[in-house]
Amino acid sequence: MVPLEEVTKMELPADVKKRLTLPFEEHFYAGHTACQGCGAALGLRYVLKAYGGKAIFAIPACCSTIIAGPWPYSALNAPLFHTAFETTGAVISGIEAALKAKGYKVKGEDGIMVVGWAGDGGTADIGLQALSGFLERGHDALYIMYDNEAYMNTGIQRSSSTPYGAWTTNTPGGKKHFLEQKPKKKVIDIVIAHKPAYAATASVAYPEDFMRKLKKAQTIKGPAFIQLFTPCPTGWRSPTDKSIELARLAVQTAYFPLFEYENGKYKINMPSPNKEPKPLEEYLKLQGRFKYMTKEDVEILQEWVLKEWEELKKKAELFG
Amino acid sequence: MPKKVVSGNYAAAYAAKHARVEVVAAYPITPQTSIIEKIAEFIANGEVENLQYVPVESEHSAMAACIGASATGARAFTATSAQGLALMHEMLHWAAGARLPIVMVDVNRAMAPPWSVWDDQTDSLAQRDTGWMQFYAENNQEVYDGVLMAFKIAEHEKVNLPVMVVESAFILSHTYDVVDMPEQEEIDEFLPPRKPLYTLTDFENPFSVGALGTPADYYEFRYKIAEAMEEAKKVIKEVGREYGERFGRDYSQMIELYRTDDAEIVFMGMGSLMGTVKEAVDMLRSEGYKVGAAKVRWFRPFPKEELYELAKNVEGIAVLDRNFSFGQEGILFNEAKGALYNTDAKPIMKNYIVGLGGRDLTVNDIKAITKNMKEIIEKGKLDREIEWYHLKR
Amino acid sequence: MNTLFGEKKAKAEKMVFKSVNEYPEAPITLGTTLSNFTGDWRTFMPVVDESKCVRCYICWKFCPEPAIYIKEDGYVAVDYDYCKGCGICANECPTKAISMVREEK
Numbered sequence: 144m145v146p147l148e149e150v151t152k153m154e155l156p157a158d159v160k161k162r163l164t165l166p167f168e169e170h171f172y173a174g175h176t177a178c179q180g181c182g183a184a185l186g187l188r189y190v191l192k193a194y195g196g197k198a199i200f201a202i203p204a205c206c207s208t209i210i211a212g213p214w215p216y217s218a219l220n221a222p223l224f225h226t227a228f229e230t231t232g233a234v235i236s237g238i239e240a241a242l243k244a245k246g247y248k249v250k251g252e253d254g255i256m257v258v259g260w261a262g263d264g265g266t267a268d269i270g271l272q273a274l275s276g277f278l279e280r281g282h283d284a285l286y287i288m289y290d291n292e293a294y295m296n297t298g299i300q301r302s303s304s305t306p307y308g309a310w311t312t313n314t315p316g317g318k319k320h321f322l323e324q325k326p327k328k329k330v331i332d333i334v335i336a337h338k339p340a341y342a343a344t345a346s347v348a349y350p351e352d353f354m355r356k357l358k359k360a361q362t363i364k365g366p367a368f369i370q371l372f373t374p375c376p377t378g379w380r381s382p383t384d385k386s387i388e389l390a391r392l393a394v395q396t397a398y399f400p401l402f403e404y405e406n407g408k409y410k411i412n413m414p415s416p417n418k419e420p421k422p423l424e425e426y427l428k429l430q431g432r433f434k435y436m437t438k439e440d441v442e443i444l445q446e447w448v449l450k451e452w453e454e455l456k457k458k459a460e461l462f463g
Numbered sequence: 464m465p466k467k468v469v470s471g472n473y474a475a476a477y478a479a480k481h482a483r484v485e486v487v488a489a490y491p492i493t494p495q496t497s498i499i500e501k502i503a504e505f506i507a508n509g510e511v512e513n514l515q516y517v518p519v520e521s522e523h524s525a526m527a528a529c530i531g532a533s534a535t536g537a538r539a540f541t542a543t544s545a546q547g548l549a550l551m552h553e554m555l556h557w558a559a560g561a562r563l564p565i566v567m568v569d570v571n572r573a574m575a576p577p578w579s580v581w582d583d584q585t586d587s588l589a590q591r592d593t594g595w596m597q598f599y600a601e602n603n604q605e606v607y608d609g610v611l612m613a614f615k616i617a618e619h620e621k622v623n624l625p626v627m628v629v630e631s632a633f634i635l636s637h638t639y640d641v642v643d644m645p646e647q648e649e650i651d652e653f654l655p656p657r658k659p660l661y662t663l664t665d666f667e668n669p670f671s672v673g674a675l676g677t678p679a680d681y682y683e684f685r686y687k688i689a690e691a692m693e694e695a696k697k698v699i700k701e702v703g704r705e706y707g708e709r710f711g712r713d714y715s716q717m718i719e720l721y722r723t724d725d726a727e728i729v730f731m732g733m734g735s736l737m738g739t740v741k742e743a744v745d746m747l748r749s750e751g752y753k754v755g756a757a758k759v760r761w762f763r764p765f766p767k768e769e770l771y772e773l774a775k776n777v778e779g780i781a782v783l784d785r786n787f788s789f790g791q792e793g794i795l796f797n798e799a800k801g802a803l804y805n806t807d808a809k810p811i812m813k814n815y816i817v818g819l820g821g822r823d824l825t826v827n828d829i830k831a832i833t834k835n836m837k838e839i840i841e842k843g844k845l846d847r848e849i850e851w852y853h854l855k856r
Numbered sequence: 857m858n859t860l861f862g863e864k865k866a867k868a869e870k871m872v873f874k875s876v877n878e879y880p881e882a883p884i885t886l887g888t889t890l891s892n893f894t895g896d897w898r899t900f901m902p903v904v905d906e907s908k909c910v911r912c913y914i915c916w917k918f919c920p921e922p923a924i925y926i927k928e929d930g931y932v933a934v935d936y937d938y939c940k941g942c943g944i945c946a947n948e949c950p951t952k953a954i955s956m957v958r959e960e961k
Contacts (some may be wrong), residue, residue, distance in 0.1 A: 163913055169860055173921040173935065174868075174889035179897065185920040199663045201531065213675040216892070217885040224534050224561075225554055225673035226527065233524035236922045237488055237531025237539070238663065240515035244485035244537050247664065255664070255945025263911035275525070276520035350917060376942075384956070387918050388937050447724040480950050562882040625879065661884055670884045683876045692883075 150317025166192045166353050170421035175218035177210045182347045182385030183262075183289050184210055186218075188256060189350050189371040190287065191358035196220055198256035203270065204228040205262035206296040206375075207289075222319050231259040231266070235284045236297030238322040249283045256361055257284035263304035264294040267330045277385030278366045285360045287365045288330060288353060291375035303328035306398075307444050308436040310380070316435035326447055329371050335404050340365025344403040346372040352401060352412060363405070372399045392426040397452040402459070409459040416456045422450055464654040466643045466677060471635030473570045474642045476501035480511055481650045482566075484538040484627065487516035490530035492547040493580050494636045496568045500541060509622055513525075521677060522547035522664050526554035526565075533563040534672060536662035541565070544561070545572035545579075545586045546633065555843035559688060561593025561673055562814040564617030565815050567595075569732070571734065572632040575822040581821020582631040584734065584786035588762070588794045592817065596695060597762040599733035601719075605625035605760075606630045608712055615654050615702050616664045621694040623660045631735035632821065633836045642787040645710050653709055692764045699761060717766035719758040722748065723773060726755030728836045733740065733759045736824050740783070743829035752833055759795065767802040774808035779840045781832050785818040792849050809838075813845055815852045860925040860935060865890045894921070898941030906931050910955035915945035915958040935953060 159168060177184035183206055189228055191198070200223040202208055208225060214216045226234045240414040248254035259277075265289040266274055274286060293311050294300040306327040310316050314323040332341050341363045345353040353371065362366035372393055374386040381389060393399040394413050397420035401412040411426045414420050423445045426434035427433040436444070467475065475498045479487065489499045505511045515532075516777070520527045522543050529539040543551065548569050556564050571582035587597060598613060606628065613626035628671040630636055645653075661672070676684060700715045707713025721741050724731050730740045737758040747754045757773055757780075759766065773779065784793025791797055796814035815832055818824045832852065839845055868890035873879055880886065902915075909931055916924045916932055923939040924932050935943075946954040 149655060154928075155926060156928065159926060161865065162911065163916075165499060169922060171888050171922065172861065172864075172888045174892035174894055175919060175921070176889075176892070176894070179940040180944055181920050183723070185918065188922060196666060199535070209675060211674060212885065212889040213677060214680055214883055215674075215873075215886040215889075216889045217669070217671040217674065217890040219671065220888075222665060223671035224531065224663055225671060226530070227557055230524065230527035230530075230554070232945065233488075233527035236499070236519070236524075236530035237486065237528030237533075238535045240486045240517050240528065241532035241535035241537035241539070241869035244513050244515040244532075245535075246513070263743055272520055273524050276524055279520075280517065281483055306884055336806075347918075348680070382943070384947040386920075386942070387944055387948050399751040414898060417921070560883070660882055670886070672884050674880065674883065674885055676883060680873065680879070683873070683879045686876055687879065687881055 165354060166195065168192065168195060170196050170220040172218045172220065174219065175210045176213060178377045179205070180386040182375060182386050183207060183291060184290050185347045186371050186373045188258060189353055190260065190349070190357060191219060191221060193354055193401040194256045194258070194361070198258050199232055199238055200224070201226050201238065201259045202266045203231045203261050204296065205265050207260055209296065214404065226391050228265050229269040230273055231261040231270050232277035232286060236277050236282045239282045239284045250361055250364065259286040260283065261286070261288055262292045262295070263288060263292060264302040267303045267328050270430050273376045275337065278334060278339050278368065281365050283364060287371055288371045289371045289373045291373050291378060295378045296377050303355060304330065307447060308433060308440040310435055322435055322440070334368045338407070339368055341367040344370045344399065344401050345373070346390045346394050346399060346401060348387045348414070349401065350393065354387040356403065377430070381429050389426065389429055392421065396421045396426045396448065397425050398426055398448050399422060400452060400455055402455060407462060409455070409462050411455065411459045416459065420452065427444070464644050464646050464827055466641050467641050468639050469603060470497065470510065470637050470639050471606045471630045472497040472637065473501050474603045475606040475610055475630070477644060478584060478607045478689065479540045480505050481644065481647060481788050482611055482614045483538065484540040485513055486515045486517065486529065486532035486539045486721040487541060488525045488539070490519050490543070490547060491539045492522070492524045492544045494572065494632045495542045495544045495568070497636070498568060500552065513641065517626055522550040523554060524851045526551040526558065529565050530554060530561060532567050534561060534663050536657070538657040538665060539565045542570070544570040546576055548590060549574065549588050551592070555593040555595055562623040562642050563625060564614070564623055566617055567625065567850065568610065568697055569627050569629045570632050570636045571629055580632060580818045582634050582735070582785065583819055583821065584784070587627060587804055588614070589788050590627070591763055593600040594624060595763065596624055598626065598628050598760060599762060600628060600630045601636065601735055601738050601758060603635055604642050604712070606635060607642050607644060608706065611650065611654060612702050612706055612714060616658050616695065616698050619698045622691050622698050624688065624691050624695065629734065634735045649709060653705070669772045696764050696766070714760070717761040718769045718773065719760055721756040721758065721775065723755030723757060723777070727840065728779045728781060728833060729755045729757050729773065729777045730781050730783060730829065731757040731759060731795065733762060734785070736783060736785060739824055739826060740829055743826040746826060747830060748831055750770050753831055760779055765802060766796055769800050770799055771806050771808050774803055774810050777810050779811040779821040779836050781816050781836050782812060783817050787816055800817050811839060811845065813839065814849045816849065817852050819853070828852065860922060861890055864888065877887065893937045895937045896938060898959055900943060901936065901939045901959045902934050902939065902941070902943070902945050902954045903957050904932060905953045905955070908951045910951055912928050912950060914948050914950065918944050918948050920944070
């Protein structure tokens with residue numbers, strides 16, 4: 144473990160520091176074993192930057208369990224409790240309760256942030272109950288679901304967050320055309336049904352927007368939830384250098400629009416509701432997992448995207 | 464403090480309150496509910512400070528939340544029973560593996576199906592491999608004392624393991640008895656604030672807990688748990704003795720011996736049924752039978768040494784199991800028999816499976832068992848090793 | 857210093873445990889992943905052409921390790937001890953100042 148003060152003690156000239164759009168200090172250590180081009184690793188790096196070492200993390204079974212480092216090494220300059228798959232929502236509730244019982248300040252500028260960092264499998268499926276409990280009880284903590292759209296750590300099996308038409312190892316295409324048949328489960332809608340203090344979607348291609356949302360989660364009292372879009376070259380069969388491009392295209396095609404929910408109001412950040420989103424093809428063609436889709440499959444998925452986008456735009460109008 | 468007339472569950476709630484627990488995360492299940500209700504009442508009446516009550520959405524989450532809280536340095540407590548305990552199973556391993564001194568009251572209740580809410584030991588014994596210590600209470604006083612001692616033992620620097628205090632469904636949980644509770648100041652002296660082995664609030668030198676342990680390292684961590692369990696035997700005796708010195712009830716024996724000195728036949732068992740056995744022992748003694756009772760208080764760590772001391776001086780041990788491990792035998796019987804195998808103590812041992820699902824064990828049952836054991840001792844051999852005593856034939 | 861992590865990187869070392877007594881009581885970590893040089897994962901390595909670099913720091917922003925650091929003169933450099941050669945920096949650079957070059961080992 145490294146004392147906090149030693150992290151990036153490098154001094155930068157003022158004019159350089161001014162041009163940085165993210166905090167300079169690094170609290171995520173290189174040398175971790177994330178795949179090349181991993182969106183999740185980048186996402187975790189951002190969260191650690193946002194909270195500057197005054198955050199306690201709980202991570203369930205997921206890729207980040209491995210990325211965080213095998214014993215005796217840690218990739219995080221922050222306290223981290225590794226926990227069982229389905230328990231993230233419950234563990235962060237317990238940590239928050241303990242901090243309060245002991246009189247610590249939770250959230251706020253100088254308070255301690257309690258962060259659950261879980262994958263889509265560990266949230267949308269097995270972890271849904273604990274997430275619901277956490278939201279309903281209103282704990283002052285943040286739950287981040289980083290979404291790479293499958294159970295990646297166990298070797299790319301489908302989750303309820305896997306989109307229609309995607310290849311995974313248990314929806315592998317083949318002669319009987321057995322690709323993922325179900326639409327992507329909208330976890331964000333389930334979360335919003337709990338009327339949390341703050342809910343938002345974010346993407347690693349827009350880190351400034353993500354930082355802003357992390358700061359909001361830190362200042363608004365009550366439970367916060369962020370669904371972060373994190374491409375996975377290994378599971379998506381995409382080139383490792385395209386991860387940010389994919390995270391950007393997902394937003395620009397309105398496949399994964401960025402929006403916020405606060406005080407019963409919806410606010411769309413990106414893409415612009417006044418313009419046509421980019422055609423989904425541009426996003427799909429960069430990923431090998433979609434190559435087994437027929438033309439009909441692509442149309443179905445494109446229709447789903449536009450329908451969900453219309454719904455969101457209507458919500459933003461009605462509850463804006 | 465004047466003595467209180469309380470149920471076993473209320474005794475547990477008072478003990479948690481007097482131990483100044485900081486986080487209680489629990490889910491309701493019959494017959495544990497009144498523990499949690501009582502604690503909620505304390506909060507509502509402003510009788511406790513710094514207690515965070517988390518009404519979780521399942522027992523699995525209850526243990527997970529207690530684990531999060533305990534890892535953050537807080538004194539954590541919960542309670543459950545049967546199905547709830549079984550649901551927590553994965554996290555019981557987690558609590559012990561993460562070396563967290565959580566205290567939990569388990570109200571011994573039969574496992575479904577068929578549904579049952581009555582006294583049965585299979586639920587807690589099925590968790591014996593998780594690394595939790597287990598204390599079985601005979602009466603409401605022992606529930607109270609057990610919970611207080613549990614915190615001190617669990618948090619001891621040589622232990623750092625969670626403790627389960629087990630009480631009988633309804634027989635103890637819901638029946639009222641006189642319980643002596645010391646003054647809060649005396650308890651505070653006995654049980655000072657927790658000094659955690661580690662805490663997640665260490666931002667100066669942050670670390671992760673429970674990272675991937677490859678075959679090169681996992682083995683040593685498991686040994687450390689085993690070592691702590693062995694150390695726990697000493698700590699249990701120390702704390703039990705201290706408790707006796709401070710509050711007048713000594714718990715330094717892991718097996719409580721009742722009239723066993725010159726006994727030919729000893730009844731061995733755990734929990735509330737041993738109260739009945741002691742009554743029967745007195746009756747039988749007055750009829751001339753040389754019988755005694757050995758109440759196993761601590762099932763984990765298993766009191767091998769004390770068992771040996773007892774076993775080498777008796778002719779027959781009737782082990783009463785209110786539980787069963789299918790495909791084997793009664794669990795206490797199996798463990799006791801195994802513990803004596805490599806020793807020179809070779810009493811005749813017979814397993815009586817009694818009271819499953821809350822079927823009543825009476826003094827007459829003990830008398831009948833005595834007669835059966837006497838015959839066996841005379842013949843020098845067992846009629847059968849396992850007797851499903853309460854079976855309707 | 858040619859590294860993001862200053863002295864910590866210099867101090868980081870692989871730990872080997874020979875006896876049970878060397879282990880902590882609970883499974884808590886004792887060091888950082890900085891001792892693991894993932895640079896040997898690479899097939900291609902990013903090369904920065906400072907003449908094209910406009911110091912926008914987009915590459916620094918998007919590196920998942922992170923293995924790109926900012927020098928005192930404001931230009932960026934790669935910590936090849938950790939860089940896995942994913943190519944995100946080259947792909948995102950707005951002036952194409954970074955090229956992925958096949959590494960000869």
